[in-house]
Amino acid sequence: MTQDSRKSIVKLILFGAITLLAVVIASAMMRPTKWFDENKIQDRNARTVQMMEQPAYTIDVFNLGDSLSTAGFSPMELWREQGYTSFNIGADGIRMQEAYYAVVEACEKQKPRYLMIESLVLFRYAMGQDLQMTLSQPLYHRFAFLKYHNIWKSLVEEEGIMVYHRGYTVNQNVWEYDGEEDYLDLDIDDPNSKMSVSTFNSLVFDRIKAFCDKKGIQIIIYSMPSAKNYNQVRINAMESFAKEKGVTYIDLNGKTDELGLDWSQDTNDGGDHMNLNGARKVVRYFGNYFRNNLDLTDHRGDPAYSDWDEELVEYDKLVEEMEGKSFLDIYTEKKDKEWDEKYKKEDTTNNNDVKK
Amino acid sequence: MEELLEILQDIDDSVDYENETALIDDHILDSFGIITLISEIEEHFDIEVDAAEMTPENFNSAAAMWKMIQRLQEN
Amino acid sequence: MAIYTNLYLLVFLPVVLIVYQLAPKKARWGVLLAASYALYISFSKYLVLLLMATSAFTWGIGLWLDKIGEACKAKQAECTDRKQKSEVKKEFQKKRVLALRVGVLVLLGILFYVNYLNFVIDNMNIFLGKIGTQLPLVKVMFPMGISFYTLEAVGYIADVYWERYPAEKHLGKLALFLSFFPQIMEGPIARYPDTSDALFAGEPLNMANLNEGFLRIIWGLFKKMVVSDRLSYLTTHLFGNYKDYHGSFIVLAAIAYTIQLYLEFSGSIDIVIGSGKLFGVTLPENFNQPFSAQSAAEFWRRWHMSLGNWFKNYVFYPITVSPMVKNWNKTARKKYGKYWSMVGTSAMALFPVWVATGVWHGAGWKYLFYGMYYFVILLFGVAMEPIKEKNYAKMGLDPNARWLKILRILKTWVIIFTGELFFNAVNLKAGFHMFFSIFGNFHISSLWKYWPNAITTGDVWAICVGSVIVWIVGFLKESGVDVRGKILNARTPYKWGVYYLIIFAILLFGAYGTGYQPVDLIYAGF
Numbered sequence: 001m002t003q004d005s006r007k008s009i010v011k012l013i014l015f016g017a018i019t020l021l022a023v024v025i026a027s028a029m030m031r032p033t034k035w036f037d038e039n040k041i042q043d044r045n046a047r048t049v050q051m052m053e054q055p056a057y058t059i060d061v062f063n064l065g066d067s068l069s070t071a072g073f074s075p076m077e078l079w080r081e082q083g084y085t086s087f088n089i090g091a092d093g094i095r096m097q098e099a100y101y102a103v104v105e106a107c108e109k110q111k112p113r114y115l116m117i118e119s120l121v122l123f124r125y126a127m128g129q130d131l132q133m134t135l136s137q138p139l140y141h142r143f144a145f146l147k148y149h150n151i152w153k154s155l156v157e158e159e160g161i162m163v164y165h166r167g168y169t170v171n172q173n174v175w176e177y178d179g180e181e182d183y184l185d186l187d188i189d190d191p192n193s194k195m196s197v198s199t200f201n202s203l204v205f206d207r208i209k210a211f212c213d214k215k216g217i218q219i220i221i222y223s224m225p226s227a228k229n230y231n232q233v234r235i236n237a238m239e240s241f242a243k244e245k246g247v248t249y250i251d252l253n254g255k256t257d258e259l260g261l262d263w264s265q266d267t268n269d270g271g272d273h274m275n276l277n278g279a280r281k282v283v284r285y286f287g288n289y290f291r292n293n294l295d296l297t298d299h300r301g302d303p304a305y306s307d308w309d310e311e312l313v314e315y316d317k318l319v320e321e322m323e324g325k326s327f328l329d330i331y332t333e334k335k336d337k338e339w340d341e342k343y344k345k346e347d348t349t350n351n352n353d354v355k356k
Numbered sequence: 357m358e359e360l361l362e363i364l365q366d367i368d369d370s371v372d373y374e375n376e377t378a379l380i381d382d383h384i385l386d387s388f389g390i391i392t393l394i395s396e397i398e399e400h401f402d403i404e405v406d407a408a409e410m411t412p413e414n415f416n417s418a419a420a421m422w423k424m425i426q427r428l429q430e431n
Numbered sequence: 432m433a434i435y436t437n438l439y440l441l442v443f444l445p446v447v448l449i450v451y452q453l454a455p456k457k458a459r460w461g462v463l464l465a466a467s468y469a470l471y472i473s474f475s476k477y478l479v480l481l482l483m484a485t486s487a488f489t490w491g492i493g494l495w496l497d498k499i500g501e502a503c504k505a506k507q508a509e510c511t512d513r514k515q516k517s518e519v520k521k522e523f524q525k526k527r528v529l530a531l532r533v534g535v536l537v538l539l540g541i542l543f544y545v546n547y548l549n550f551v552i553d554n555m556n557i558f559l560g561k562i563g564t565q566l567p568l569v570k571v572m573f574p575m576g577i578s579f580y581t582l583e584a585v586g587y588i589a590d591v592y593w594e595r596y597p598a599e600k601h602l603g604k605l606a607l608f609l610s611f612f613p614q615i616m617e618g619p620i621a622r623y624p625d626t627s628d629a630l631f632a633g634e635p636l637n638m639a640n641l642n643e644g645f646l647r648i649i650w651g652l653f654k655k656m657v658v659s660d661r662l663s664y665l666t667t668h669l670f671g672n673y674k675d676y677h678g679s680f681i682v683l684a685a686i687a688y689t690i691q692l693y694l695e696f697s698g699s700i701d702i703v704i705g706s707g708k709l710f711g712v713t714l715p716e717n718f719n720q721p722f723s724a725q726s727a728a729e730f731w732r733r734w735h736m737s738l739g740n741w742f743k744n745y746v747f748y749p750i751t752v753s754p755m756v757k758n759w760n761k762t763a764r765k766k767y768g769k770y771w772s773m774v775g776t777s778a779m780a781l782f783p784v785w786v787a788t789g790v791w792h793g794a795g796w797k798y799l800f801y802g803m804y805y806f807v808i809l810l811f812g813v814a815m816e817p818i819k820e821k822n823y824a825k826m827g828l829d830p831n832a833r834w835l836k837i838l839r840i841l842k843t844w845v846i847i848f849t850g851e852l853f854f855n856a857v858n859l860k861a862g863f864h865m866f867f868s869i870f871g872n873f874h875i876s877s878l879w880k881y882w883p884n885a886i887t888t889g890d891v892w893a894i895c896v897g898s899v900i901v902w903i904v905g906f907l908k909e910s911g912v913d914v915r916g917k918i919l920n921a922r923t924p925y926k927w928g929v930y931y932l933i934i935f936a937i938l939l940f941g942a943y944g945t946g947y948q949p950v951d952l953i954y955a956g957f
Contacts, residue, residue: 008638015927019934044945091945098945128473132438133945139437140945149939153889383732387743388813391751391776392769395760408593410748 026145044091045148047167048105051087056109058305060296061086062217063167064102065118066094068224072274072282073116075166076315079308081287083300087112088167094121095130096204097137103208105141107215113296115212116286119223119238119249122205125198126191161331165315170276172319173326176264177271183227184235184253196237209245222250224282225261227271250289252282259285268326276319357422363396364418373418380412390415397421403428432473434613434702435655440648443470447612448709452636459633460607463710467612474575474616481574485538486606489584492534493591493598493605499526500594527592534588542581545571550794576615578791582741583609587623589745596624604631613706617699617954619717619737622744629712636709642919642926644708649933651701656941658897659695662687665886670855670865677868679875684865685852690898692851693721696735696954715740720909725839727808727846738791742784750780770817777813781806797859804850893940 032049047070063073063086075086089106091098099121140147162169180186188195197205212219221242223230230253242249252259259281263271266278274282290296299305322330364373367389371379379385385393393415394405403425414424432438447466454462471479503523510516552566559565587605591598599605608627669676669684676684697718707714721734731739750756756779763772789802823830849866856862907914918929 008641011638011923012641015930018927019931022931022935023938128432131432132436135438135442137945146938147944149941150889150944152939153887156892157888386728387747387751387780388773388777388816390748391780392773394752395757395764395772395776398757399761405752407749407752408595410744410752411595 023143023145027143030144030148030151032144032148032151045150046162046164047089047091048102050164050167051089051106052109054087054110055304055307057111059085059087059110059112061114061116061290062103062106062110062112063088063090063116063118064094064099065090065116065121065224066124067092067273068120068226068229069116069118070167070169071171071268072118072224072279073286074168074170074276074279074283076168076308076312077280077283078287079300080312081284082291082296083298084287084290084296085299085305085308086166090118090121090167093124095124095133096121096201096208097130097133100204100208100211101137101141103211107211107217111215112217114220114290114294115208115217116220116222117208119221119234120193120226120229122197122201122221122238122241123193123195123234125194125201129192130200161334162327163318165311165318168279169327170315170319170322171268171273171326172276172322172324173268173329174265174275174277174324175268175270177227177267178264179227179271181263183271184230184232186231188229188231188234190229195233197241202241205245209247220248220250223253224274225252225256225259225266225278226273227263227267229272252285255285357418359400360397360422360425361418363393363400366396367392377417379417380415385415397425401425401429432470434616434706435652435699439470440652444706444709448636451710454633456633456635460603460631463611463630464603464607467607467610467615470612471575471610471615475572478572478574481541481577482580482610483606485541485580485584486609487602488537489534489587489609490599490602490605492530492588494600495530496527496588496591497598499523499530531588531592535585538581538584538588542577544569545573545577547790547794576617579618579620580609580615582620582738582745583622586620586741586745590623599623599627601631607631611707611712613703614714617696617703618735619700619703619715620741621715621737625715626707626712630710632711634711637711639919640708640711643915644705644710646915646918646930646933647701647705647708649930649937651698651703651705652937652941653897653933654694654698654701654901656937656943658894658901659691659698660942661886661890661894662691662694664890665883666691666855668883668886670857670861673857673861673865673868676881677871678873679878680881681852681865681869682848683878685848688855689848689851692855693718693734694898694901699954720905722844722847722905723840723909724843725836726812726843727805728812730843730847731805731809738788742788746784746787747780750783751776756780774810774814778810781810781813785809792854795858797853797856797862800859800862801850801854804853808846893942897940 032045032052061078061084063069063075067090069090070088070092073086073088075088078084078086087106087110089102091102094102099117103115209219221238223235223238230251235251235253238251239249256263261278261281266274266281268275268278299308325333361373364371368385371384373379376384397403398405405424405428409424409428414420432443434440443466447462450466451459451462468479468482471482475482500523503520506519506523507516510519549568549571552568556565587608590596604627605623607630608621608623611626611630614621666684666688669680670688673681673684700717704714704716715737717735717737719733719736721730724730724733756776759779760772760776763775767775785802785806786799787802788805789798789800792798792801820830828835852865853859853862856865904914918926921929
């Protein structure tokens with residue numbers, strides 16, 4: 001090797017080392033909750049950031065999954081019903097790789113007894129995307145600077161309108177499902193997911209399970225009622241998957257009568273996600289199930305958990321204020337009102353049916 | 357050569373053709389200039405410029421064009 | 432594995448670089464070819480066989496042409512007089528034309544089958560439907576990059592036919608030229624002598640190339656991730672819900688899409704050219720500050736240059752010097768004079784170029800319209816050229832005055848924005864709907880009144896600041912300042928300072944992260 005090329009290699013290594021060091025330092029310094037108003041963090045990190053602020057070792061149940069899981073499960077309702085503490089740690093369109101780190105990160109200051117996994121995440125698979133995720137998720141996990149890089153936005157943006165209650169955002173919009181009643185017999189056409197659990201997802205699941213086993217967390221897989229996402233093929237696939245892995249599986253799609261689910265009232269987007277009505281029914285079912293089958297403590301009345309009672313009051317107030325709307329409705333209304341005030345004069349000259 | 361320079365001057369008289377060596381590469385002579393140029397030189401020198409000759413090397417300078425014209429006249 | 436992903440940038444590219452460097456010089460081209468096919472398989476799986484077959488076919492046609500040429504020379508050597516010689520040449524010329532036709536028709540035939548057959552069937556069915564019959568659509572898999580490597584292959588065959596260079600004997604070398612991994616997704620479209628030798632030479636890596644390539648790659652990422660990917664939220668929303676918007680929003684949509692397309696296409700081409708540079712391969716440039724163009728014609732000499740050059744070399748010029756056009760030119764000159772014969776010739780040569788440029792982007796009436804739009808504008812430009820000069824003189828204006836230049840640039844912008852509006856509209860009908868809705872009820876103030884919440888204040892900030900930085904660099908380049916050269920020649924601390932600045936700007940302000948869907952390359956779909 002010539003001296004020149006040796007020098008070049010040293011330079012390359014030095015450059016890489018400085019870059020890495022800078023990212024490490026920036027990551028170590030990253031304190032999203034300290035620097036920024038929690039309400040300004042509205043993106044995917046909102047739940048993680050709120051999780052950081054929970055008192056240590058107070059959550060009994062984690063609820064993991066994509067938007068089906070976060071829309072259909074309200075921890076505040078479970079508290080009201082049974083006094084169990086829970087938290088939605090999932091995120092929209094979550095994949096297994098991200099799900100794994102969501103569990104690991106949530107367990108930094110918590111030691112729940114149960115981890116509920118909504119099953120749709122196990123069906124999601126697209127090779128290219130998943131390869132990409134496999135590479136980036138550990139990076140985001142190790143380097144907070146990358147994970148929270150979007151945080152500069154809170155400097156220029158106004159306070160967000162979404163309010164998270166233990167990872168749940170209230171949505172009272174009603175949009176009925178008017179398709180086939182026996183949706184379990186239908187076919188599902190979704191390019192981003194499969195009808196069975198891929199080997200890849202199964203492997204990541206094993207990783208999550210190994211982590212939970214070590215921590216003494218018991219996994220329960222369940223399928224949220226969703227006319228758009230479930231059919232008998234999937235439910236059968238999940239049943240045999242859960243059996244193979246030795247975990248409990250609860251399918252709510254086959255129990256809609258037991259839940260008292262009304263597809264004209266309980267979904268916010270035509271049979272895809274639950275709204276608050278639906279979520280209440282789901283939580284009531286789980287509450288009873290937990291009480292009858294699991295060994296959880298009712299924390300109501302325990303002064304160490306008084307923050308839950310306080311939050312429940314706020315939560316109920318918000319639910320009342322929102323009067324059957326979603327945060328998007330409220331946002332639009334707010335904007336319209338602002339605009340009315342600002343441009344009233346100008347607009348009296350125009351008529352009402354102005355397009356945008 | 358004189359004749360060629362005259363034809364070129366006719367197309368665009370703001371260029372110093374005797375010294376310019378990147379007529380095509382620097383887009384001094386654009387595609388439409390070339391169309392005119394070819395019909396002019398075909399008529400004046402009684403030659404056939406075919407597709408194979410349409411390279412920047414043949415048109416980048418007046419000297420190159422002259423060389424091409426002479427070569428084509430020989431054939 | 433697209434070239435802007437961390438899988439490519441952090442894993443694939445470094446591994447290929449290391450293997451390349453460790454391999455013996457003679458085997459390095461093989462490393463590049465293997466890497467190219469590996470990347471291709473990650474996109475199009477077994478369709479890599481089509482790419483391989485196309486390479487072998489192109490190689491075979493080249494050899495065939497060469498063989499005819501040699502046979503012709505051998506026979507000519509036996510001849511004694513000139514007349515005999517030229518007769519021999521004529522005889523062999525027929526064979527050569529046959530080889531050329533076979534080559535070009537097969538290559539374009541595959542392209543037609545993949546890209547256009549269903550479009551043709553669809554439109555035929557509209558008529559067939561009236562007489563009560565229908566043709567079935569064919570199921571087609573899309574081989575990544577086919578629009579790009581097909582043009583390269585056709586160019587190669589045509590050049591060999593015109594004897595601009597001898598046919599390549601080495602199949603691997605030609606295969607590498609057609610499949611080189613940075614280029615395969617969206618060009619630039621190279622000519623064989625541009626890259627083949629450098630690709631095959633297996634020169635060792637060196638610091639100068641690594642620096643230049645690296646700077647180019649991170650600059651491209653900056654353009655794509657900080658500005659373009661954020662803009663795509665806005666444009667997807669506006670073009671997708673075009674019926675809800677009119678007036679200023681449509682103008683915004685056209686401008687935003689143009690900026691998005693430019694920064695995304697030129698940014699990914701920066702990554703492509705940078706990747707090539709790392710291995711010491713200089714790929715042709717594709718952009719040269721297109722928005723300083725003073726006319727539509729100039730714009731096309733500065734925008735997607737490798738495509739423009741291809742059409743100029745293999746469509747425009749051959750048509751210009753074809754017997755049909757020449758004959759027309761001769762008669763028209765006598766009949767209608769120089770001016771009209773010139774306009775007529777231009778029209779004959781420009782029409783096929785712009786039909787082809789339009790539909791090259793895809794099968795669809797809007798693309799055809801896009802091509803015709805530029806055909807009309809360019810032809811108008813040609814026709815106005817002599818008149819314009821006279822008018823300037825008449826009005827006593829200096830055509831090079833600064834304000835006139837700026838006015839012409841602005842005029843060109845309007846042409847570009849309008850073109851891209853149709854280009855990106857859902858379909859031609861939507862394009863017209865959008866275009867005409869600009870003129871109804873135009874209020875600038877609707878922009879802030881009805882700002883779609885798909886795009887936040889933070890995004891707007893990133894887009895504006897990022898665009899201004901890109902614009903400043905472009906402006907300096909246009910004024911003759913070699914920005915890249917200055918950075919590369921600076922002392923290490925300054926140079927690294929710039930690198931870190933760009934890298935951290937991307938890490939902090941780039942659109943990436945979980946739940947964020949990376950935006951697919953627009954031109955990779957063509």
